[in-house]
Amino acid sequence: MSETFFVTTALPYANGPFHIGHIMEYIQADIWVRFQRMQGKRVHFVGADDAHGAPVMLKAQAEHTTPEALVARIAADRPRYLEGFHIGFDHWHCTHSSENTRLSHDIYRHLRTAGLIDSRSVEQFYDPVQGMFLADRYIKGECPKCHAKDQYGDACEVCGSVYAPTELIAPYSALSGAKPVLRSSDHFFFRLSDPRCAAFLRQWLEQPGHVQPQVANKAREWLEGRDGRALSDWDISRDAPYFGIPIPDAPGKFFYVWLDAPIGYLASLQSYIDSGKARANGEMRTFEQLLAAPDTRQVHFIGKDIIYFHTLFWPAMLHFAGPPYRVPDNVHVHGFITVSGEKMSKSRGTGISPLRYLELGLNPEWLRYYLAAKLNATVEDLDFNAQDFVARVNSDLIGKYVNIASRAAPFVTRHFDGSIDYPAGTGELLDVAREVLEQVRESYAAREFARAMRQIMTFADRLNQDFDARRPWILAKDPTQRAALQDSCARALYGFKVLTCLLAPVLPALAERVARELLGLQRPLAWADALEPPRRIHPYRHLMTRIDPKQLDALFEPAGEIPVPTKTAPQTPSVEPAGSSGAPRTALTATQGAPAPPTLSIEEFKRIDLRVARIAAAEHVAGADKLLKLTLDLGGETRTVFAGIKSAYDPAALAGRLTVLVANLAPRKMKFGLSEGMVLAASGETGGPYLLAPDSGAIPGMRIG
């Protein structure tokens, strides 16, 4: 029963701030961790920055700083996010650390002793100007199949074909523009092709519970390979210059970042223990003792993009490194978060900035609840939808949950001076509580948070119904009904305490306030508190406010006008390393500093693609004061446009009308979805808007100009 959980989330790459995807993962893990702790389990929850690799090195170079300084700067920013969203890591470390170096060396040596490390010569493109070998993503050239220019070294984005960098026509270095030369170098390989590896992994994947079934399927697919090709050996070394951990006995060679990144989980645990923090949390064992203990559970939360590393390389590394290392007990995989159905993309300015969310003063627990209400144990993607978010939080948390305390507590304070009795006894109430508690416990444990939230809200519904049926506000007027009044309020407030316990993993700050301010407890709530009906409350103070949809508008306002790179636009050969999300992309725009000319040349005007469009459908947008959602027919194409014409037009009267669309306006992410263009309308002092319309005879799709 004394299981100890060692829980990690995927290590974020240290070249940029957290995005909403990171935050979602941390919230998922944090909820699970808090739940386990409320059950009385001991949990060590650690994270770290993933510091190594070429992108960090190159980014530092571009900023005329050192990789260490860059990583430190990024790390300094992490607590704002973590504290802001109540994500309770016990420790946060870095893969560029003495612990990680020691552990990486140790694991590597064990693998070498086990005969699982090979060395062989590899021929690879080398940039003579930068003086370094080039990863595929840093090589560009002409696609050998479709002859599209400026394609990356591994695949063509235009025709989709895959090739080796050496097949590119006229290759050049994306870093320096220089012509790369082929050069050979000795590389080290982890021999995954060894039958021992395949046998071990097959068996590990077979055992239920290690990974979700879908994930096991995926991993098996890689493991068994196709056309008789099984897993191939894994290149784990890189040549200097490289920001990484030097390989023992191999001067000038460094571990590939993906070798030491997961070891960073262990490094963070080690640092957590050595720092004395673990001791403060009641963990007296050493790093080795903790890992080796049979009742330790090593649990990783990751996104589906890194399944490969966590279900093949990582377990194999740990297994063949031997004790005290333990093979992961669980790898929990989640999907991506999309925003209004669109894949989030920093470069397109979509997605939600977690920092902006906090800066706007939006309540972090709103987001925690909303994500919990949509998260389950599958690998499916999750959509953040602004309207859904507002409805869900306002209705569930304020309308249902908080409302129970808000409506029942004043009676108790006013009529009973804050003391609660149970004239009808607590037996039945406890039975109900036990049942709900057990249901929700199972859901949380299985990471079926959405189900847990549904169960919790069903219970809240029952409490509101019960309260309604008993009509305490009527009872309060009749002095002979004191017992009935007391009973109806006691039931509601006990129910509220149960709800608060159930929601505490998701809403830790709110639960803490309820415990302290309302229930007068000087400690956080535990699961078992849900079976202690409260006997006294302090006067109720409002616990949570509703979301004003206007607050969300600001969240979705783009921070600045970010150009939308279209697929066909020629890529400027830039020195910006791919993946360095922090690099300024806005510098790529065509218009440079010159002031706008007073007149427009015909060429400039021609850049505006005006088209005749037929309004196929028009509808109101729930929650929007000014917008109508228009579905436009452009001949063979359909566009969705949000137009600010609600004040002047009835949607029903618009259907079928022709109008004018700016067809090549950069799509703009709005709170309600993506607006793919702009319809033209006139407006002025005297009124408007007046929608423009072509003369009769025009056909949808016709070019105007």
Add this chain to the structure above:
RNA sequence: GGAAAGGUAGCUCAGCCGGUUAGAGCACGGCACUCAUAAUGCCGGGGUCGAGGGUUCGAGUCCCUCCCUUUCCA
């Protein structure tokens, strides 16, 4: 090209091993209530469960084919 996941009311989603008239929340319409930083309660409209075949006494649920979406791999 191969694979995985998904396609259920306007929106977000539940529907386990096939079984009476397909569910919830939100939105919408109506009613009630007034304790609640305006919320709750009741009633209601609304779905050819992606399409087409098949198995079965009976399929949203199993099988086959196809279409669409997302993702991964080569």
